[in-house]
Amino acid sequence: MIILTTLNNMGIPVEGWHILAGLAILAVITEIYVIGSQLLARRNKTLAPMAFYWIPWVGSSIPYGIDPYEFFEDCRNRYGDVFSFYMLGRVMTVSLGTKGHEFVFNSKLADVSAEEAYTHLTTPVFGTGVIYDCPNSRLMEQKKFCKGALTRDAFRSYVPKIVEEVTNFFAVNFEGKTGKADVMTTQPQMTIFTASRCLLGDEIRSKLNGDFAKLYSDLDNGFTPINFVFPNLPLPSYRKRDLAQQKIRDTYMSVIQRRRMEKDVQDRDLIDALLKNHTYKDGKRMTPQEIAHLLIGVLMGGQHTSASTSAWMLLRLGLDPAIQDELYQEQVDILGEADGSFRQPTYEDILTMTKLQNTIKETLRLHMPIHSIFRQVMRDLPVPGTSFVVPKGHFVMASPGYSQQAERYFPNAKKFDPRRWMTPTEKMAESETDAEAGETVDYGFGAISKGVSSPYLPFGGGRHRCIGEQFANCQLTTLMSCYIQNFKWTVPEGSKLPAVDTTSMITLPVHPSYIVWSKRERN
Template sequence: MSTIQTLALLAKAYAENLLALFLALPIYQKLSIIVFLPFVYNILYQLLYSLRKDRVPLVFHWIPWFGSAVPFGMQPYEFFADCQSKYGDVFAFVLLGKVMTVYLGPKGHEFILNAKITDVSAEDAYTHLTTPIFGKGVIYDCPNSRLMEQKKFVKGSLTREAFKTYVPKIREEILSYFKDSQNFRVGEKDHGVVNVMESQPEITIFTASRSLLGDEMRTKFDASFAGLYADLDKGFTPINFVFPNLPLPLYWKRDEAQRKIAGTYKDFITKRRANNDIEDRDLIDTLMKNSTYKDGVKMTDQEISNLLIGVLMGGQHTSAATSAWFLLHLAERPDLQDEIYEEIQRVAGDEEVTYEMFQNMPLVNNVIKETLRMHMPLHSIFRKVINPLSVPGTSYVVPRGHHVLVSPGFSHTNEAYFPQAETFNPHRWDDDFKYNNNNGNTGADTVDYGFGSVSKGVSSPYLPFGGGRHRCIGEQFAYVQLSTLLTTFVKTMKWRFPEGHHVPPVDYQSMVTLPTDPAEIVWELRK
């Protein structure tokens, strides 16, 4: 008998003896071992991990699998700051069974957002979360090359000429909302109280649908249709990220909303095709005319419908959250409201504000910019590592199957980069006002990933729309929509907080940094 066979027999006998001893124990002792064994394994795993010189420091945690989910989920920026003080800019933590390697600061932005597509994958990180919401064949449910081309298709409706037509449509929608919504009822009332976490998601979806999808599709966006988008929006939660398909009412509503919205879009597309009614009116026409990939494959009508959901949902998060936050911050700053009003009057006079006028309204632009600094909609951006990834300047290697995490929002609110970071101060950007320059790029060094040139460098501490190949293509549309929202609010009304209220804390329970509900302001018509 060989040595290996002998060792195998001894190991088998030892295991059988351990099992026999376990089975002979009283039931309470068995339960104790079953409960505490994972904790023992967890401690031993972390001890062995800490001995490896090729692994980044691991944040210690007591509870197996859950890891640091509670502190990260409750206060991510405080969690990052605490870990940074102990381990430096690079560290790892366990999040619901996944090992997340964090690299904070501008060097981390460069390391992760500009990592090679052969080394990290956004698709593998997000598809289980986004596919049930957007649908099959689009965004992260397709190869990255397909996504880059889809972004290029969409950009056909995000031109300056298109923006000029969007501004009056967006303003008209906002004024109609002021008049008709139960949140305001302007005309019947000249003052009232509104929860911005109810008003802004509705205004955002109505204005986006009117401008991007056209007048005819907008007629379908009543309160019930907006409610379907709200059901979809609830799919962007941490539990959906970890468990994308549970037999729960929340998931059933999400799936039903996706089917109904996509079905509505598809029926609309079918009708236009049947009537040969394809012009250049909106994003739907754009995609019907131009959605053929370089290899000759055409997007199906179902995929176009799914992509329309993705486009509106992407903007919904950013603009709804950002507009809610700037309304709340300005509720504490009546002086800034008056200053914005004076800027509008100086530029527009008695005329309606146009797209071209925004170029001469630095304070409007800087209020949005400062809001995005303090409240970047996504506090964390993930990628899944598909090839071992070396951390520059260290001996660390992030192994395949782990995730990397970058947090531009942490830099946005860090005193090292923005003095008095917790203070809402739009004037900090006065010297940097470059609205609409070079598609939002600040440097000449650009790269085209397939959807147009964007800034190649991502080492800036300020990246509210991400960077690299997954940079948001809706940045300029967001500024158009938000600028129109802000100027229309300021021209129409003044607002403040109810007595004793202040800017609410951030609610991190969602995947988006939202104000804690209820977030109410008191408004009155401007005389």
């Protein structure tokens, strides 16, 4: 009676009280079920320990989404290197460290599937019939088709194109002697301009202005956590994503069809390479639409890595002028002329920029573009060295980005120190040789190292290792060489390193993130 009187005084009628009581009972029953099911699951010693959670379906999504590495570290301290967590209706079994890399990246194709894990996210962005929207054997052949645009001869032709694009960008966007730039505006633009010029040619690059460039931004917005869980919703961002995909695809297809009709197929770019070589081993050919979709996938995949890495590198160097000075002296030593100017670099030149290469390597160590890599389990999968079995339908997850920030592999791991790569420790040295030593395997696109036991794997490993690794290195080294030759920069006074944008599936700095630049005075 006291409760009823109180509720009536609050203006809540008896009928409303019954609804509230029902909801409260439902909440209690739900929590009892959630907690009870977790306690029962812990009695099953074949399952990896589950990180405790309170909210059904959501599980541990919030702490994982806020800071995945901190979440992993907390779980590792509680449960060890192998544990599970519940994320948006999915059970993710994490295996940390180098053993985790071996487990996830080198599991048999019959046991785990990247296609089942990622297709609902990538297919609306890239398009049908390519990347993860096709059998793995097809993807391996698609990688092979692309290799013609990723050779040393191709890289030699790319370096002057990147220099020209970056120089033109500076002329328009860095006017005057000093200024302020948002790296989350400049770096995605510079990356897409240089990558499209090199990989897709002058014809496509000429269209990347104004409204057409905005389409790439709309398409890029398809890579967010909500898109991973709900690939199709009646939201404005989804409509923009789909419209952008259609317009970019149609533009690529018009170029493909024109070159075919006019028999204008040479050796200029990736479009020519795919027009020459797009027949699978079974005799089936990629359609013009699938070629267009693959072009979108290649460009978008590389865009994330280079945009993120160059943005973080500018911010890191803005906090450390001494390293900037060392990098500038390296540019003088390699490219400097007697009159104080710099000659145009060659591909061979950028390979000798050891300090700059080490700075890129250190940036990738602390800011791996993708923090978690996972596969869907296709049949019950034992975890080597444990009594755990991951059930069919669950997911396995590795995190090289976590290992790259772990003290057990990298002393003083949180410090940005490119010099560490000059005299790597024994465990770090493994990462230097892992890609070159040991057994190799050819998944259809060329021999690569089968070993993935290194703690440093910024481009992944195994059959899904990024084939654009060498292009990214060429692009980043050339782009940053131009920055170092032309500017000094800092972060705004009182600023510190920006936080990671948790709304993105890529480890980008929050937008905006500024540097304050001044042009270098030439002798």
